[in-house]
Amino acid sequence: xKVSTSSKEYEKLxxxxxxxxxxxxxxxxxxxxxxxxxxxxxxVEHQIDVYWEFRYAGVKHKVLIECKHYSHNVSLIHxxxxxxxxxxIPNSTGIILTTVGFQSGAGxxxxxxxxxxxxxxxxxxxxxxxxxxxxxxxxxxxRNNYTDLIPxxxxxDEDTKAAxxxxxxxxxxxxxxxxxxxxxxxxxxLVEWLDRNTPRTISEFGIExxxxxxxxxxxxxxxxxxxxxxxxxxxxxxVSCIKQNLHIDHMSFVEAVLEDYGTKIxxxxxxxT
Numbered sequence: 023x024k025v026s027t028s029s030k031e032y033e034k035l036x037x038x039x040x041x042x043x044x045x046x047x048x049x050x051x052x053x054x055x056x057x058x059x060x061x062x063x064x065x066v067e068h069q070i071d072v073y074w075e076f077r078y079a080g081v082k083h084k085v086l087i088e089c090k091h092y093s094h095n096v097s098l099i100h101x102x103x104x105x106x107x108x109x110x111i112p113n114s115t116g117i118i119l120t121t122v123g124f125q126s127g128a129g130x131x132x133x134x135x136x137x138x139x140x141x142x143x144x145x146x147x148x149x150x151x152x153x154x155x156x157x158x159x160x161x162x163x164x165r166n167n168y169t170d171l172i173p174x175x176x177x178x179d180e181d182t183k184a185a186x187x188x189x190x191x192x193x194x195x196x197x198x199x200x201x202x203x204x205x206x207x208x209x210x211x212l213v214e215w216l217d218r219n220t221p222r223t224i225s226e227f228g229i230e231x232x233x234x235x236x237x238x239x240x241x242x243x244x245x246x247x248x249x250x251x252x253x254x255x256x257x258x259x260x261v262s263c264i265k266q267n268l269h270i271d272h273m274s275f276v277e278a279v280l281e282d283y284g285t286k287i288x289x290x291x292x293x294x295t
Contacts, residue, residue, distance in 0.1 A: 025144045032091035033071045039292045062110030084114040096120045098127040139283035145276040159268040164222045168259045176253035204240040222261045233257045
């Protein structure tokens, strides 16, 4: 399996990879270009697969990247061509990317003239040597299933008492549509509120339980927009248990890897978008 389907796609992948590297270094004013046309000292226009430039200490520096989407090792002639490019284009650094590797003569020539040789390839298990590639998590999820609710509104709250006296039907609210308003919390559904205030343990799995919630300050907000202060809420419920395995393979989140051909050091992993 190849990291890209064509030479053009390989070049675009290289551009995205270096954009990601530059972004992660906190630099946001560098334009990484694909298929750039750069004129050298000779007056000859050169086509560069991936190109960017930056200014440091008052001097403009240029980065020239050639992409070789090959199924075989890159030969010496391509490294010589890159050397010629960096000679004709002042203050430039040359990098050659490929998928497989380089011939021995190519590597020796590149080292002498400080031309970067990199592999841009698919991730491999060895890339996580010394790190964590796969995480398996066994989880036990407990959920309360509410079978009966008996609300008791606060008769000492004048606003609640007045609202119920005016419209007793408010006490027969639809449990699926009400909202609970409580200090220090965002408005929540009834189930969210019950989950926050009702205990659950695996030792009580499958047994019908009872619990009484006595909140400091909580209101049932009815569909009519009336807030009824809760004195207490008696809950009947059972606890269900769900076992689940979570498998995380970090390789599945990586689209491509940039490796220094000489040192074999992985320099960057491009995340999938």
